[in-house]
Amino acid sequence: MYEYKVEKYRVKNAEKGMNELAKLGWRVVAVLPNTAMYGVVVTYEREVDSEHSICAECGSKFLLASSKMESLCPECAHFLYGYPNCEHVFENGKCIKCGWNGNHSEYIKSLLSDD
Numbered sequence: 001m002y003e004y005k006v007e008k009y010r011v012k013n014a015e016k017g018m019n020e021l022a023k024l025g026w027r028v029v030a031v032l033p034n035t036a037m038y039g040v041v042v043t044y045e046r047e048v049d050s051e052h053s054i055c056a057e058c059g060s061k062f063l064l065a066s067s068k069m070e071s072l073c074p075e076c077a078h079f080l081y082g083y084p085n086c087e088h089v090f091e092n093g094k095c096i097k098c099g100w101n102g103n104h105s106e107y108i109k110s111l112l113s114d115d
């Protein structure tokens with residue numbers, strides 16, 4: 001599934017605007033001239049990802065189905081709320097089971113260093 005977005009730019013600002021949205025995962029579908037305002041109208045699309053979420057504690061992307069909490073990855077939900085952790089299997093810098101990237105927040109690092 002895709003979501004769409006339409007933005008209008010002055011020609012000189014168009015490239016900057018497109019680069020900024022590209023960082024957020026938006027892909028340019030069409031660029032049309034807007035002669036009325038000497039600018040361009042850019043249509044973007046982005047794949048809607050309903051399977052992943054971003055962890056509010058460590059900032060890692062994670063697979064929603066792998067965690068008991070919508071806003072926390074299994075790792076953070078484990079340390080903050082005592083939920084069972086994922087038995088992480090790391091490949092290419094992230095867990096193939098839950099998607100966690102191995103990042104710990106400062107708070108969880110301090111919990112881990114206490115014992």
Ligand SMILES: [Zn+2]
Pocket residue numbers: 055056057058059060072073074075076077
């Ligand atoms: Zn986390």
Ligand SMILES: [Zn+2]
Pocket residue numbers: 074086087088089095096097098099100
């Ligand atoms: Zn995992």
